[in-house]
Amino acid sequence: MLYKIWNLLPEIIKNLIKFMLTKWKIKFWILSNFSLNQLINKDISLWKGIRIRQWCTFSGKINIWNYSYIEWNCSLNWSYKNPINIWSFCSIANWVSILAFNDHNYNKLTSYTPEYWNIFISKTEDIWKWIFIWNDVWIWKNVIILPWVNVWNWAVIWAWSIVTKNVPDYAIVWWNPAKIIKYRFSDEIIKKLINSKWWDWEINKIRKNYNLEFLNNK
Numbered sequence: 001m002l003y004k005i006w007n008l009l010p011e012i013i014k015n016l017i018k019f020m021l022t023k024w025k026i027k028f029w030i031l032s033n034f035s036l037n038q039l040i041n042k043d044i045s046l047w048k049g050i051r052i053r054q055w056c057t058f059s060g061k062i063n064i065w066n067y068s069y070i071e072w073n074c075s076l077n078w079s080y081k082n083p084i085n086i087w088s089f090c091s092i093a094n095w096v097s098i099l100a101f102n103d104h105n106y107n108k109l110t111s112y113t114p115e116y117w118n119i120f121i122s123k124t125e126d127i128w129k130w131i132f133i134w135n136d137v138w139i140w141k142n143v144i145i146l147p148w149v150n151v152w153n154w155a156v157i158w159a160w161s162i163v164t165k166n167v168p169d170y171a172i173v174w175w176n177p178a179k180i181i182k183y184r185f186s187d188e189i190i191k192k193l194i195n196s197k198w199w200d201w202e203i204n205k206i207r208k209n210y211n212l213e214f215l216n217n218k
Helices: 002-008 011-021 028-033 036-040 187-196 203-208
Strands: 044-046 062-064 075-077 084-086 097-099 131-133 171-174 179-183
Touching: 097 131
Parallel strands: 044 062, 062 084, 075 097, 084 131
Antiparallel strands: 171 179
């Protein structure tokens, strides 16, 4: 009955209800792309200042921290054992796939997942993995990130890469499989940036130091 009533509501009323339930954590205009069940799902944690564009697919345990955004047609595929974690100030372009599970074992008789077959008694082997996208990571379009990967703070992943192993702080990677092309800054500046812990600053202080002004202060 409630489901039928919900479907009869105008879209603007639905979005207003969703907005109130999410406590203003995400931008109002994107809410039409999310079901009410998804927004209030305890397995999906959305913090303040998040922007998520149209036609993204989320499922399972997903944590997104402050001020990160995700563009069109991204897919975040989860594991209930191990969630996808996207920290603050991350920029994720369109058509990015983040895969937090791999339950197709090609060394067996069939690569089909046994849990989907009623004739199988045993469950799929435990090969679920965590994925962490740490602070201020920039991911260009059409990137695929595989289950066993950590993308560390301030890294950049160029378009069309397939990331199969951890990406270190401030590294820029590209290719298939992704390889380190260079680092964003010199070792000296990277050390100063890490020691500053700028990601914990108030947002106004971050704005004032956008051009790295604080590095020139004695």
